[in-house]
Amino acid sequence: MSGRTAAERVALARHPGRPGTADYIAALCTDFFEQKGDRQCREDPAILGGVALFHGRPVTVLGHRKGKNLEENLKCNFGMPGPEGYRKARRMMEQAEKFRRPIFTFLDTPGAYPGVEAEARGQGEAIARNLAVMSALTVPVICVVTGEGNSGGALAIGVGNTVLMLENAVYSVLSPEGFASILWKDAARAEEACGIMKLTAEDLLAAGVIDGILPEPEGGAHTAPQSVFRTVDEALCRALEGWKRQSGSFLAAQRYKKFRAMGDPAGKRERA
Amino acid sequence: MNGVFAKRRQHLLALKAMRDGQSSHLARSAPCPRCGETVPRRELVQARHVCPKCGYHYPIGAYHRLSLLLDAGSFRELDERLTSRDPFHFPGYAGKLDESRARTGLSEAVVTAVGAVEGRKTAVGVLDSRFFMGSMSAAVGEKVTRLIEYAGKNKLPLILFSASGGARMQEGILSLMQMAKTAAALERFSRKGGFYISVLTDPTTGGVTASFASLGDIILAEPGALVGFAGPRVIQQTIGQTLPEGFQRAEYLEEHGFVDAVVPRAQMRETLARLLKLHGKGEKP
Numbered sequence: 001m002s003g004r005t006a007a008e009r010v011a012l013a014r015h016p017g018r019p020g021t022a023d024y025i026a027a028l029c030t031d032f033f034e035q036k037g038d039r040q041c042r043e044d045p046a047i048l049g050g051v052a053l054f055h056g057r058p059v060t061v062l063g064h065r066k067g068k069n070l071e072e073n074l075k076c077n078f079g080m081p082g083p084e085g086y087r088k089a090r091r092m093m094e095q096a097e098k099f100r101r102p103i104f105t106f107l108d109t110p111g112a113y114p115g116v117e118a119e120a121r122g123q124g125e126a127i128a129r130n131l132a133v134m135s136a137l138t139v140p141v142i143c144v145v146t147g148e149g150n151s152g153g154a155l156a157i158g159v160g161n162t163v164l165m166l167e168n169a170v171y172s173v174l175s176p177e178g179f180a181s182i183l184w185k186d187a188a189r190a191e192e193a194c195g196i197m198k199l200t201a202e203d204l205l206a207a208g209v210i211d212g213i214l215p216e217p218e219g220g221a222h223t224a225p226q227s228v229f230r231t232v233d234e235a236l237c238r239a240l241e242g243w244k245r246q247s248g249s250f251l252a253a254q255r256y257k258k259f260r261a262m263g264d265p266a267g268k269r270e271r272a
Numbered sequence: 273m274n275g276v277f278a279k280r281r282q283h284l285l286a287l288k289a290m291r292d293g294q295s296s297h298l299a300r301s302a303p304c305p306r307c308g309e310t311v312p313r314r315e316l317v318q319a320r321h322v323c324p325k326c327g328y329h330y331p332i333g334a335y336h337r338l339s340l341l342l343d344a345g346s347f348r349e350l351d352e353r354l355t356s357r358d359p360f361h362f363p364g365y366a367g368k369l370d371e372s373r374a375r376t377g378l379s380e381a382v383v384t385a386v387g388a389v390e391g392r393k394t395a396v397g398v399l400d401s402r403f404f405m406g407s408m409s410a411a412v413g414e415k416v417t418r419l420i421e422y423a424g425k426n427k428l429p430l431i432l433f434s435a436s437g438g439a440r441m442q443e444g445i446l447s448l449m450q451m452a453k454t455a456a457a458l459e460r461f462s463r464k465g466g467f468y469i470s471v472l473t474d475p476t477t478g479g480v481t482a483s484f485a486s487l488g489d490i491i492l493a494e495p496g497a498l499v500g501f502a503g504p505r506v507i508q509q510t511i512g513q514t515l516p517e518g519f520q521r522a523e524y525l526e527e528h529g530f531v532d533a534v535v536p537r538a539q540m541r542e543t544l545a546r547l548l549k550l551h552g553k554g555e556k557p
Contacts, residue, residue: 112482112501112502113510114501114502114506114507114510115502115507115511116511116516116519118501118502119500119501119502119507119519119520120528121528122486122528122529122530123501123502124481124485124500125482125530127483128451128455128481128483128484128485128487129487131451131452131455131456131483132455132456132458132459132462132487133459134452135452135455135456135459135460136456136459136460136463151439151448151479152451152478152479152482152501155448155451155452156482158452159452159456171445172444172445172448173439173441173443173444173445173447173448173479174439174441178506179441182441183441196360196362196363197444198360198444198445199445203445204445207359207360207445207446209446209449255456256456259449259452259453259456260417260453260456260457262410262449262450262452262453263359263410263414263443263446263450263453264410
């Protein structure tokens with residue numbers, strides 16, 4: 001793997017030409033049927049998803065959508081979902097459970113949208129509910145961080161049995177700008193923040209938060225998307241192969257244990 | 273209950289609650305941040321730290337809150353010594369942790385305990401905003417998760433008082449993952465019939481709002497508490513407009529359907545006891 005700095009990886013993860021959820025669905029699946037709307041309030045294009053065939057097998061696929069040009073960016077709110085987007089995702093995942101379809105999710109968002117309407121309609125509740133529902137699903141859930149995975153807005157579709165990251169993708173508690181703004185009251189120190197945030201794929205693998213890193217072409221995913229699609233396709237096949245013989249209760253228990261083990265500061269049980 | 277030990281536990285909680293009061297802004301009489309009225313300290317203490325003039329609810333420490341809620345002698349703390357160990361060796365973090373521990377007498381931003389609320393045995397967790405703004409460290413997530421699991425195992429009802437600025441920046445991605453961990457534990461607890469009351473206090477934002485604070489069977493809030501996912505400053509920067517009056521306050525959440533009831537501090541204990549009774553939980557021995 002190339003020795004890029006964290007800040008260089010953040011720049012690559014945000015590259016406008018980088019493949020997004022729509023590209024992965026088009027390249028990896030056939031017969032895609034897009035599902036729209038949260039059935040309560042509205043359609044949120046910042047989440048794209050639906051049912052498709054993956055190597056001939058029905059799957060539910062969904063992910064953040066940023067859009068490919070300014071017009072699409074605006075429509076998709078630059079990939080920042082509101083509560084409706086998360087509720088739509090939940091609806092799709094609950095259906096996947098009902099029809100016993102594996103779930104693929106693609107994470108690529110600057111974060112959940114911080115807006116007045118988003119708050120009024122319960123952004124926090126929508127994310128919290130997704131985390132709870134995802135944790136107990138009895139079908140395989142495989143997540144790939146393809147670009148920038150920032151904050152609860154990314155994690156809200158990221159509770160998987162297998163969580164993978166592209167080599168130059170980043171995954172963090174907050175955007176580097178937000179991090180610098182909170183910690184030093186200065187968003188301009190974002191590059192400095194990148195250096196200490198431990199947000200690269202290597203950092204996350206070391207922290208036990210992800211299960212594997214998917215290599216990208218030398219210049220980044222946007223320079224040779226076809227090779228990236230092949231890599232992701234193989235990784236999804238491998239992960240699915242590993243889970244397909246497991247029972248529903250095993251899958252839910254494995255997911256629970258996986259996240260349960262993250263960040264036990266004592267490393268051992270301690271009772272007062 | 274063994275009388276001698278109950279008395280000692282009560283004494284301990286009373287001492288810790290007193291320390292809470294002394295290490296906060298309540299150490300001396302100061303004007304109310306909302307109405308500007310200076311209320312004598314003694315009067316404020318009697319009113320459970322609610323301004324008698326305007327009803328402003330001062331933030332209170334975790335032990336102090338537990339002392340207002342639990343029956344005398346019933347308090348028993350869990351995982352008392354569990355604390356952050358600076359997983360990423362973040363510059364300056366270890367020193368700030370030491371300083372916060374010394375200043376507040378807390379080992380982390382949450383205190384978890386078992387105790388009785390009007391005779392009903394309950395698992396209770398209280399976040400404390402004096403410790404790193406009540407932010408979600410791995411230790412906070414772990415303590416909350418252990419409390420949920422403890423409640424599940426012992427078939428106890430669960431009450432969590434939230435007060436949090438959100439994620440603990442210094443613990444990065446591990447802070448974020450505590451959202452999934454606590455939400456997953458609550459989902460398990462809920463599926464086994466567990467009863468969970470979430471109480472939102474000022475302020476509850478970020479990752480705590482987007483995980484355990486929003487997942488209560490019943491959600492209560494203290495009057496005027498700021499509750500949201502994104503903080504008002506971030507929203508204001510994003511939209512470039514001033515925010516509507518009362519935005520993200522407890523009453524606003526009630527109006528928008530995210531809170532069952534806004535409950536003044538003076539009625540909190542009675543309300544919680546009634547809810548436990550209504551759900552047949554924590555039966556009196």
